Amino acid sequence: QQKVQQSPESLIVPEGGMASLNCTSSDRNVDYFWWYRQHSGKSPKMLMSIFSNGEKEEGRFTVHLNKASLHTSLHIRDSQPSDSALYLCAAANYGNEKITFGAGTKLTIKP
Amino acid sequence: EAAVTQSPRSKVAVTGGKVTLSCHQTNNHDYMYWYRQDTGHGLRLIHYSYVADSTEKGDIPDGYKASRPSQENFSLILELASLSQTAVYFCASKRGTDNQAPLFGEGTRLSVL
Numbered sequence: 567q568q569k570v571q572q573s574p575e576s577l578i579v580p581e582g583g584m585a586s587l588n589c590t591s592s593d594r595n596v597d598y599f600w601w602y603r604q605h606s607g608k609s610p611k612m613l614m615s616i617f618s619n620g621e622k623e624e625g626r627f628t629v630h631l632n633k634a635s636l637h638t639s640l641h642i643r644d645s646q647p648s649d650s651a652l653y654l655c656a657a658a659n660y661g662n663e664k665i666t667f668g669a670g671t672k673l674t675i676k677p
Numbered sequence: 678e679a680a681v682t683q684s685p686r687s688k689v690a691v692t693g694g695k696v697t698l699s700c701h702q703t704n705n706h707d708y709m710y711w712y713r714q715d716t717g718h719g720l721r722l723i724h725y726s727y728v729a730d731s732t733e734k735g736d737i738p739d740g741y742k743a744s745r746p747s748q749e750n751f752s753l754i755l756e757l758a759s760l761s762q763t764a765v766y767f768c769a770s771k772r773g774t775d776n777q778a779p780l781f782g783e784g785t786r787l788s789v790l
Contacts, residue, residue, distance in 0.1 A: 567736065572719075597776075598776050600778045600779075602778075608783075609767060609781040609782060609783050609784050610720070610767070610781050611781075612778040612779075612780075615776065615778055617776050652717070654719055654720065656778075656779075658774075660774055660775070661774050662774065663708055663725055663727050663733070663774060664722065664725065664735070665710065665722070665771070665779055666722065666736075667712070667719045667720040667721075667722075668719050669718055669719035670717075670718065670719045672717065
């Protein structure tokens with residue numbers, strides 16, 4: 567059974583600062599990682615995806631993947647109060663229907 | 678536009694009663710999932726399905742049944758609701774075993790009293 571570990575559990579970042587979130591899978595065959603953002607009282611919405619080693623940037627958001635260490639990280643630069651949310655990491659293998667989520671990182675941006 | 682619709686959006690149930698949560702997708706997706714979320718925590722997989730009339734157990738299936746009568750519909754059934762099943766339940770759909778991310782419904786908030 568795949569496990570997905572996220573760290574830290576919670577993070578407080580000043581407005582305009584950089585937030586860094588981590589996620590590691592226990593499954594050596596993991597193929598896909600997705601990062602979701604969930605605002606309070608809302609459903610999770612996919613934010614970023616990464617499938618190959620390296621880095622991917624979309625606006626203020628950058629995601630890294632190191633498949634050898636089964637680790638992905640999400641970085642948010644110039645953090646805004648609207649970035650305050652629960653960030654969930656999900657992982658899956660090609661050909662396997664099960665998608666496992668981590669426990670999440672609660673991010674708070676302090677004005 | 679792709680959509681996953683859950684009903685009801687909230688429900689209060691009595692301990693020992695039967696609860697059915699419904700999910701409908703218009704995305705022509707093969708895969709559907711039921712997840713449970715406890716306050717401030719991540720998502721745990723209860724049941725999932727990749728074809729009509731077939732369901733699979735997820736990581737926490739005890740106390741839950743699932744039904745997939747058609748490609749579009751997927752239900753979660755609590756035969757004997759318990760206090761510990763108070764949570765928010767999310768349904769999701771996904772095209773296939775590829776890199777497309779699951780799409781979530783708006784959730785059902787269930788309170789068992």
